[in-house]
Amino acid sequence: MPVSVRDVAFEPYSEVVAYQQQRFASAGAFGASAVFVGTMRDFNEGDAVRGMTLEHYPGMTERHLEAICQDAAARWPLLDSLIVHRVGEVEPGDAIVLVAVWSAHRAEAFEACRHLMEDLKSRAPFWKKERLVDGTRWVARNTAGYTAGQSEPTKG
Amino acid sequence: MNTTAVVTIKLFASLAESCGWRERQRALAGETCILDLWRTETGQPELPPRVLCARNMAYCDARTVVAPGDEIAFFPPVTGGSHAG
Numbered sequence A: 001m002p003v004s005v006r007d008v009a010f011e012p013y014s015e016v017v018a019y020q021q022q023r024f025a026s027a028g029a030f031g032a033s034a035v036f037v038g039t040m041r042d043f044n045e046g047d048a049v050r051g052m053t054l055e056h057y058p059g060m061t062e063r064h065l066e067a068i069c070q071d072a073a074a075r076w077p078l079l080d081s082l083i084v085h086r087v088g089e090v091e092p093g094d095a096i097v098l099v100a101v102w103s104a105h106r107a108e109a110f111e112a113c114r115h116l117m118e119d120l121k122s123r124a125p126f127w128k129k130e131r132l133v134d135g136t137r138w139v140a141r142n143t144a145g146y147t148a149g150q151s152e153p154t155k156g
Numbered sequence B: 001m002n003t004t005a006v007v008t009i010k011l012f013a014s015l016a017e018s019c020g021w022r023e024r025q026r027a028l029a030g031e032t033c034i035l036d037l038w039r040t041e042t043g044q045p046e047l048p049p050r051v052l053c054a055r056n057m058a059y060c061d062a063r064t065v066v067a068p069g070d071e072i073a074f075f076p077p078v079t080g081g082s083h084a085g
Helices: A012-023 A060-075 A106-123 B013-019 B034-042
Strands: A003-006 A032-039 A047-056 A078-086 A088-090 A095-103 A126-132 A135-138 B006-011 B023-027 B052-055 B071-075
Touching: A003 A060, A012 A032, A012 A078, A012 A095, A032 A106, A060 A078, A060 A106, A078 A106, A095 A106, A126 B013, B006 B013, B006 B034, B013 B071, B023 B034, B034 B052, B034 B071
Parallel strands: A003 A078, B006 B071
Antiparallel strands: A032 A095, A047 A088, A047 A126, A078 A095, A126 A135, B006 B023, B052 B071
16 A cells, blocks of 8 residues: 655656556456556646745654555555655646556545545645636635635735 | 644645644644644634544544644645546
């Protein structure tokens, strides 16, 4: 259940293929894999966004991601999971987050993947600061997942 | 000063920007909870409801009593994951 926080761009689908080949040596070892990839948009709250700085809490962030993977493995019969999250300077189109889950059947793969993503968004210590045309602003809250969210601009 | 009776205090993101610092160390004087540290370090009487706190990299309540060597962090609501929601 590896987790990785990186300050350089990564290619999420290559990560999935590489990890899958390393982790599951035998053909037929899993029946389902669910993959979520979050990518940076070039707009938010009606404004063009030129880029973003993603801050994290080194140590706590990794610890939190590991804990939610262990929690998911306790709740669903998973074979494995993988999380990669970007930090630092991010450009539109860059992958921000990869969550992949492998299991015997599809239900637990879908459910655990969504659970990991929602927990990551609501509890993992990451913060986004957007670069706009006329300044920067911290993203105050995530966009809606299971619950409605909003952003409070503080341009400066 | 007993060097073990010190805690590290960290701020992140918009909170670090608005306070103008990210990390400092403070000697403990008697029983101290996280809210006491917040009051001393920021001058604000209460912890705003949106501010989160962690003790040794685990979320905790502001009334938690700190111990020498602890790392205490305050930060705004988290916004990780996909930008696309």
